[in-house]
Amino acid sequence: MQEINASIPVDKRLWEEDIAASRAHAAMLGAAGIIGADDAVVIDRGLAQIADEFAANGVPVDLALEDIHMTVESRLKELVGEPAGRLHTARSRNDQVATDFRLWVRTACERIDAGLKAIQTALLARADEHAGSIMPGFTHLQVAQPVTLGHHLLAYVEMFGRDRSRFADARRRLNESPLGAAALAGTSFPLDRHATAAALGFDRPVANSIDAVSDRDFALEFCASASIAAIHLSRLAEEIVIWASQPFGFISLPDAWSTGSSIMPQKRNPDAAELVRGRAGMLLGAFQRLAVIVKGLPLTYSKDLQDDKETVFGAFDALALSLAAMTGMIETLTFRTDRMRALAASGYSTATDLADWLVRENGLPFREAHHVVGACVKRAEELGVELSALPAADAAAIHAAVTPDVLAALTVEASVASRMSYGGTAPERVRQAVAAARAALEGTI
Template structure:
């Protein structure tokens, strides 16, 4: 089986799975974020909307690669035990082998490739698998996997373009002196050589490769460790995971880390330009091989009865001029608005404390101070949030006794983590939202932009 082909073994029912552990029946519920908070599961239509396993299964290699690096870092930092890391590594390797062999059963009820792999891992190794998600979110996990995939795609495309350029250069060398007409509007304009004409496409493809290299250079920063959007309270080493995954450095801002998809748009843009070059060349080949010209011949292996429509190269300037004008005006307006805006810090603080915004900090406390597996901590947190919602109060106002109904080991120390000031200050890992981090980064940018 081609592991990158659409998987035929995506089951429609969880009962199609046969993991070796009894806890499998609870994995779907446990894998849902804040699973303890909601009494009813999502409607079937929402599952269909949320499910992406039908296409993001192609990220399986990158997801396993990122998880292996993350687990290694967690163990190195003492956040999980060496034995847990060993079990996670062995389990992920087994999963990778199963996917490659076509024996892994994908479950659309688990939404995506990331949850499918994690659920299978917990089914194989138990509690250690639940600790893998400590100090990361699906947000930075997805961003990291996607960057790794695009980077691999860039490298593969670059190899192909290099091979095409070599083929063109070889043909150009063979026909360096072969004279042919140079056309304008299909009318003979000036004589050129066939080799010269072929080398024009080598130049175009060289620019395509250069754009791919630029895209690769810009995307090659690791989002892993940025967590949901504000960073993490755990003492992670983002430089370690960045290096392990072949990135140049970790991303410098956690919010940008998980929301950035520039690299995907830039990759698509570069491929679009490259496709225009290939389409242009294909149209030239159609002309060269046609009956009026017969400049070249092609074997049956590369000819069909269809044709490729030509690209209109005449109206390119108007769109570029309009886009440049619009960009100039938009940037000027945005710069003016930024300099004009005034922040209402009191109102922002009020809003930041609403809707149980420190629930993640509560989950981190349960993992860090009580040693609960990450997924178990999220389930307990969901129950505590539900209790606060039922009483119409904030987490910080919930009596300790009520929290202890969900987890008896919770102590008064939990309340020190539930203020929004503590939440922000605790996210001091590189790229996190802690005020000291922000002040340092802002000063560096002010200096570099002078």
Template sequence: MFVADSDSSAAKTWSQRFEGSLHPAIAQFNASIGFDIRLLEYDLTGSQAHARMLAHCGIISAEEADRIWAGLEQIREQSRQGQFNPGVEDEDVHYAVEHRLVELIGETGKKLHTARSRNDQVATDLRLFLRDRIDRIAAFLHTFQAALLELADSHVTTLIPGYTHLQRAQPVSLAHHLLAYFEMAQRDIERLQDVRERTNRCPLGSGALAGTTFPIDREFAANLLGFESVTANSLDAVSDRDYVVEFHAAASLIVMHLSRLSEEIVLWASQEFSFVRLTDACATGSSLMPQKKNPDVPELVRGKSGRVFGNLQGLLVTLKGLPLAYNKDLQEDKEGLFDSADTVLACLEAMTILLREGVEFRQQRLAAAVMEDFSNATDVADYLVRKGIPFRTAYQLVGKIVRTCLGNGKLLKDLSLEAWQAFDPVFEIDIYEAIAPEQVVSARTSAGGTGFEAVRSALQKAKALHAQIPSILSPHTPAARW
């Protein structure tokens, strides 16, 4: 491990301004190396681009840039082999890299920080990290969508009770229900791409807050790193964390959608619903009650959503009172970001496995469920409307019919034709076909509805859309441009 000089004051890049050394507890409190070491690969890549830019502009020689490049690459390799483990004495990942680089290549290493501040350096690292995580999460969302499509493809004609207010409303195609989550995931991908666009702007060259006196080429470095553009204002560039807030918001929506699906699976797996059977692949038992099988995955996803929401709120509170430009408060932007990115990826992976291996729909139970309620009442009203009765009149009549059935312990399907005609003579024998669950679903032919043909059409469109997505999800590899 690279260890700082025994005189902690002399070891600090900024220390010549100070006569005394930093209190050990404050050094510990001040240090971010414990978590920002995760930015190491991005810091090395950003520094390599900066060195290339300095040589391109004649600020350092090509030979010096090559030595810096090679030294940074050596640090990368040492890190991957577990041989680079900076500690609190290094304060943060940026100083740790610089110190180690000087150890490896000598005085030339000290030239790397020319025309650069830690402020624009960390802002660049953070954007590189987040861009990478956005691409990974979008790819995981794409896989999650694939699992939804696979299930939907198998259940176009499987019926499931549809609910509003958690009360039986109307039967729907199970595929239609699953495709609702496909649409949510699609919006999540689109939101991530939107956040990525604003993340993919390069702050390198903004200096501490005011730019630099050196004749740098910001666009050159940005191009090397795969950024689409450079930031327009140096003050804003080093203090902007809007893109991180936007990511937290997008991440919160992703886990919110996963949590909604999780809640449904928890309900469906209960004995009261019994719509799904949990497999052993994604459930555990009770330490006391041997008969139980617990829906761990959806419960954990539902629980973990709260920490992502909290990270969004935490960063907003951190940012709300900060004057321009950089403030040490911004050191607090990273742990929540790392946590949210990790949590979203873990939840997406777990839910995808759950859909593919963890739940089995109990089709006989589902078929029975859509036969045991009044969710076909709206279709009775529609039947009457087609017979020329105004909808509101039909609606009131059907309400009366349902009340009568409830009083007699019957369902609509149990009424005799004579009983139907006692309510209104327009009822004919075809009322039984009109209220059969399959017909109730099939009749909803409007675009975006649950009718079987509409669902098949929606499924084909979803598959086509899903097939197009990989072209925008290819992870960017900056090194390919070098």
């Protein structure tokens, strides 16, 4: 029973939050006259000493003490004696752990935000560097239209920006204090819950004592936000794996972010990217695990909730590490822009430009232009030539407007330069987008 019941091996990570909440609670008890002012001072000094001890030596793990709350209280009793027993006045471990956990998740949101901002910064630097570097844009992993590498990287800046917004929203919603709700019904002591909420940086106390101790929405929101961020990281990791492969050859990874083979000396495997991609599975599972834990719980507290912290801690660790690794890769990988441009020019990637030209300059309905260009591409495939090299006679046989001069102008450079619509891939637009994103990045969570 002791082994399954004890949570101290996991919840010892809450020691800073537990001590901070206890100090706020003790100060409030003293100010409200619920305990003596002298006892409040003694308790605070003892808790400060425990914080110093844990910071220097780590948290001792004694399964008999069960959890971080009793570990702190036990040490406090050793240090200050009888006043330690007054600390838990008007408090339950139910509101205590809910408070500690919210404080921890609040900090976790801020730390993840910093990691997301770092990867955005790295992506923006590379996007600025490659605002005019041409690469193929893909649909169905087939060459579709030429784009700029900077434009492609900016798509991930947008994704991680939405992730930051989700974590900011989660942080805002969780920033209410459960402390003072006691076991579930509140307390008969004249607490000042607003005082402890303010002391701990919360916006306000949770309004309902039952909800205060039973709510784990904030943990679910953290895991949900982490899951979506992990999906974005996994998509980027997948592209790095593909781009690093010999058939693509778009990038070269430095030794710091790749490994060799135990048998094949020529190999440089994108292991870091593959590990980030794999971690996404764990992060997606974290939300599902926590949702299953809480989905059938009656109000208020059940011991099932003891497992919520391991799930959230694991999700945080995996996401923080994945963000750091991916940031390092983005900062140091080498883009082979010559290879990118060559592939962008293949596969008839400027066919849409020809269709647009027929619509714009000759007044053809787009569907007719689409049909004409499709016929041109088919003939070029039959002859084994690029669209720009389609013989004049063959082009004229399809449509009189398709002249050699028009075909020769279908370069990938002209294609990307023409995409000046808002959000488009034209280098000028990309540079504008980089500048705007950098300005937005100065905002804080």
